[in-house]
Amino acid sequence: MTRKELIQQIKNKKSFLAIGLDTDINKIPKHLLSMEDPVFEFNKQIIDATKDLCVSYKINTAFYESRGIAGWKSLIKTVNYLPKDIFSIADAKRGDIGNTSAMYADAFFNEESSDMSFDAVTVAPYMGKDSVTPFLKYDDKWVILLALTSNEGAKDFQFTKNEEGFLFEKVLKTSQLWANDHNMMYVVGATRGEAFLEIRKHAPNHFLLVPGVGAQGGSLADVCKYGMNKDCGLLVNSSRAIIYASSSEDFAAAARVEAQKVQAEMKEELRAIGF
């Protein structure tokens, strides 16, 4: 998906919501467990109930890999069930030396090879340029590079500081030598809205994927106040608060209600930039 198509979708739906399909077989409603593929059935119903309210689904690959072959099957079925006009993210945090990252790119972008073709994959920056660039060789596909994450452990290395600034700032600056705002986004955690001021100094135009709103404690208003740009420039993710809104047979309807609440708030925020 191109940047232009993504922005158009945000305008059409008045939403910049990414719904995280962090689907844990131990947390889904019990009545699904007798089905052939409970995880896919859960995802299918969540997607059907929310696809007009979000512009992206983010699939956390760990939740699928943890179940071996069965999980990998659920993953492939889910990716291929997603509407083609919705921005699909493999939240996989991959990254290795060049020839290996090329294999990971095949895994997530090359349908002929893996039966999956996401629009984007999250990538860890520690191994540098040649671990990232193999993902950039696909037209209209995106790398979403970890910059500043929302977890406690973000403090351990991402805030390492020297005369060039923090490490996460160096990641933002250096990676712009390899990619641009049409093929790279950044993961920026939302636990402190003011952090977006620093991020926007270095990446004014890039889209930012923002986890941590909801269950992890971030505020959508703060994220928009400090992080939104003229093209919106944000994909805000919510996983647990939406998909586990109910553990009963009404789970999909309950997820829709939660997604509507977020989308209504997003509609107001988008109004402020004329979308």
Add this chain to the structure above:
Amino acid sequence: MTRKELIQQIKNKKSFLAIGLDTDINKIPKHLLSMEDPVFEFNKQIIDATKDLCVSYKINTAFYESRGIAGWKSLIKTVNYLPKDIFSIADAKRGDIGNTSAMYADAFFNEESSDMSFDAVTVAPYMGKDSVTPFLKYDDKWVILLALTSNEGAKDFQFTKNEEGFLFEKVLKTSQLWANDHNMMYVVGATRGEAFLEIRKHAPNHFLLVPGVGAQGGSLADVCKYGMNKDCGLLVNSSRAIIYASSSEDFAAAARVEAQKVQAEMKEELRAIGF
């Protein structure tokens, strides 16, 4: 596998070789392609031909994921074919927030969940403590944390310097607050042997997983000179130079010849520390 068992194996085999099963279906001998699972068949023959010469197999998950379900099946069959007394490494470079890393730990360590149980998994440090510690909850399983990698892109962030030293040194020091030399190893690239002097200042006792000897240009003698400790403390990986030694029907025998050359050199190095 415990540290003691690993050291005993090194003594018994006079080897600290890890063979990398970076098995690319486009590079294996053509006569295997008519078989039901060519990648597993290739791995099986390589393992049969080399298992007395190495103490570890390192499986690069990207090469399997790239082929979707078929690849994941080859991966699971390969892991379960490995002799139980050989140290098995999932070279997966994972790492995410705590609840997600716990899922990755299930993927690679919890046989009931995923049908796979490796002895170790490689983990990327960027997201810090809570991205690493979920992997440490399994007895006798290991995290192999990326410290200094052998690729060109290692320069981009790993050598970021401040008054505490380089970032890779901070990774070594900080991670020792979470783990010890019985459940953590470090990936240290071998392109410059002298770098091991710095590494050993911070991690004198830890085992180091050393890629980059052979195809990536490192010298085994230098790695031993600067990196070996009294318990050996090294697992040196070779992938392409061994597994692709021949592209004909004799590939397994050719791989054995290459593995023997490395093992003979390792035997001499081990003699120097009385093993």
